[in-house]
Amino acid sequence: MRACLGLLAAVLNGVHCWVLYSPVDKQSSEPGYETGRDGRVWVSPATFNLQRVSLRWGLPQYLYGNAGLNSGITFAFHPDFCDRLLPLFPESADHLKRSSVLEDQFLSCVDLQDTVKRAMDTWAINHLKIYFRDVTEQCLDSTSYDRCPAAELLIAPDKPGGESITKAGDLAAFVTHDLATLDQKPTTTAGFEIDGLGVRHAKMTIRAPLDDDDFCWYLDTTFCYGFHRWEDAITALRASFLILFMIALVILIAVFACGIRAVFFRRAPPRKGSQSRVLACGSERLTNLLEYLSDVPTITLLLAVFLVIFCPVFYYRIFLPCWDCYDFEATVAHEIGHVLGFHHPDTEWALNLKANGDGIMNFTTCRESLNHVHLDPTRQLEDSIMFSLTKRRDRTCLTADDLEGLNFLYPVCEGAMRPKVATGEPLCIKGKRSGGWLRLIYVVFMPWFIVSCIAIIAQIGVRWHIKRRLRTMEMRMDSFDTVSVQP
Ligand SMILES: [Zn+2]
Numbered sequence: 001m002r003a004c005l006g007l008l009a010a011v012l013n014g015v016h017c018w019v020l021y022s023p024v025d026k027q028s029s030e031p032g033y034e035t036g037r038d039g040r041v042w043v044s045p046a047t048f049n050l051q052r053v054s055l056r057w058g059l060p061q062y063l064y065g066n067a068g069l070n071s072g073i074t075f076a077f078h079p080d081f082c083d084r085l086l087p088l089f090p091e092s093a094d095h096l097k098r099s100s101v102l103e104d105q106f107l108s109c110v111d112l113q114d115t116v117k118r119a120m121d122t123w124a125i126n127h128l129k130i131y132f133r134d135v136t137e138q139c140l141d142s143t144s145y146d147r148c149p150a151a152e153l154l155i156a157p158d159k160p161g162g163e164s165i166t167k168a169g170d171l172a173a174f175v176t177h178d179l180a181t182l183d184q185k186p187t188t189t190a191g192f193e194i195d196g197l198g199v200r201h202a203k204m205t206i207r208a209p210l211d212d213d214d215f216c217w218y219l220d221t222t223f224c225y226g227f228h229r230w231e232d233a234i235t236a237l238r239a240s241f242l243i244l245f246m247i248a249l250v251i252l253i254a255v256f257a258c259g260i261r262a263v264f265f266r267r268a269p270p271r272k273g274s275q276s277r278v279l280a281c282g283s284e285r286l287t288n289l290l291e292y293l294s295d296v297p298t299i300t301l302l303l304a305v306f307l308v309i310f311c312p313v314f315y316y317r318i319f320l321p322c323w324d325c326y327d328f329e330a331t332v333a334h335e336i337g338h339v340l341g342f343h344h345p346d347t348e349w350a351l352n353l354k355a356n357g358d359g360i361m362n363f364t365t366c367r368e369s370l371n372h373v374h375l376d377p378t379r380q381l382e383d384s385i386m387f388s389l390t391k392r393r394d395r396t397c398l399t400a401d402d403l404e405g406l407n408f409l410y411p412v413c414e415g416a417m418r419p420k421v422a423t424g425e426p427l428c429i430k431g432k433r434s435g436g437w438l439r440l441i442y443v444v445f446m447p448w449f450i451v452s453c454i455a456i457i458a459q460i461g462v463r464w465h466i467k468r469r470l471r472t473m474e475m476r477m478d479s480f481d482t483v484s485v486q487p
Contacts, residue, residue, distance in 0.1 A: 018405030058186030072133035078156035082109035090321035157208035224322030248307030361416035397428035
């Protein structure tokens with residue numbers, strides 16, 4: 001019974017998964033790990049040693065070397081990185097037309113670079129030997145979109161007009177490893193030299209089209225993930241926005257029409273005991289207008305104004321960027337997984353791997369770690385930062401499966417990180433941005449607040465003016481009546 005429940009739970013919870021990246025397979029006519037796909041050849045360590053076709057960063061051959069993981073994977077941002085990417089964020093100056101005083105409150109180049117570093121740390125904090133080191137200063141004069149000699153990893157926007165990513169549909173970023181400079185005898189993070197493929201240089205290309213108005217990124221994941229939960233109710237949500245907007249518009253049109261009627265067609269009764277009406281502002285129409293404005297129901301009017309502003313602005317300026325744009329942090333965290341040598345478990349499901357036994361790295365498994373895994377080809381997958389979809393994803397942290405893959409591609413004999421006992425999740429760094437809320441205040445509530453203040457002040461002023469004029473005129477007419485009845 002307990003076994004059945006365990007099996008049921010495994011099915012319901014999905015299956016553990018991680019997939020290695022083996023680009024050499026794709027260029028080879030020999031069957032291997034990736035070329036096999038459904039007709040794969042690698043079935044178990046008895047077929048061949050998986051580490052021979054797996055891509056990984058290694059330690060330098062000599063202890064005093066600085067390459068690879070010995071001094072951290074050095075990375076640099078291309079000089080055009082911020083200039084090309086910043087305009088594609090809804091928080092940016094181009095979108096908000098804001099003043100430079102508020103610039104740093106929304107988005108700056110440093111914010112973008114910090115987000116990339118945080119995505120790197122998502123992997124690095126879960127491993128003793130993996131970390132990244134920024135050497136951008138040494139690449140400021142480099143204009144090449146392919147390589148900066150000082151950096152092992154170049155992070156660049158796509159080459160203007162030079163690469164296919166701008167027309168590649170859903171592709172938001174991709175990673176290429178320099179296969180010409182692979183180290184055929186890398187030293188693993190456990191300190192053992194192996195027959196394998198050691199990465200020396202890689203490049204992350206991030207989509208930044210110059211001529212595609214529809215493409216955009218967003219940064220405030222915490223804010224936007226709230227909207228992603230509405231995915232199942234998106235049609236109802238859009239209909240609600242439209243209905244609210246229409247109701248508010250009808251109210252405003254009605255208020256306007258009543259105003260026209262009151263100004264042009266109203267004939268107020270004359271003052272009691274008099275032949276004529278008391279005019280507060282000289283002309284009858286102006287008096288009608290002021291009287292109408294002073295009588296308009298303030299709360300209803302402000303609510304209608306709010307909805308007329310809120311619905312379209314919220315939908316187009318707040319909701320759609322979170323819905324249609326790409327999650328920058330999740331995408332970069334995903335691409336760092338490619339940089340490290342992982343592939344998509346959801347698209348390459350036939351190549352999914354799982355550690356044997358309890359999957360705990362130790363002195364027995366750390367030497368030939370990939371000899372202690374087996375194929376687990378299944379489509380019923382739980383979750384992974386390496387899932388191919390980056391639009392409307394709500395994951396910038398590793399799953400337990402990602403961590404297992406990290407530990408087996410980058411083994412350490414002692415001190416391998418484990419998921420937290422309380423949550424079953426690896427360590428995770430959460431960004432603390434508030435750009436989404438600031439944007440909401442800036443583009444929705446601030447205009448409404450200003451309009452409301454003007455409307456309330458104007459109405460108070462009109463009421464006060466009418467009252468004062470009427471009192472003055474009535475006093476004059478009373479004195480005139482008194483004078484006219486004297487014998
Ligand atoms: Zn990918």
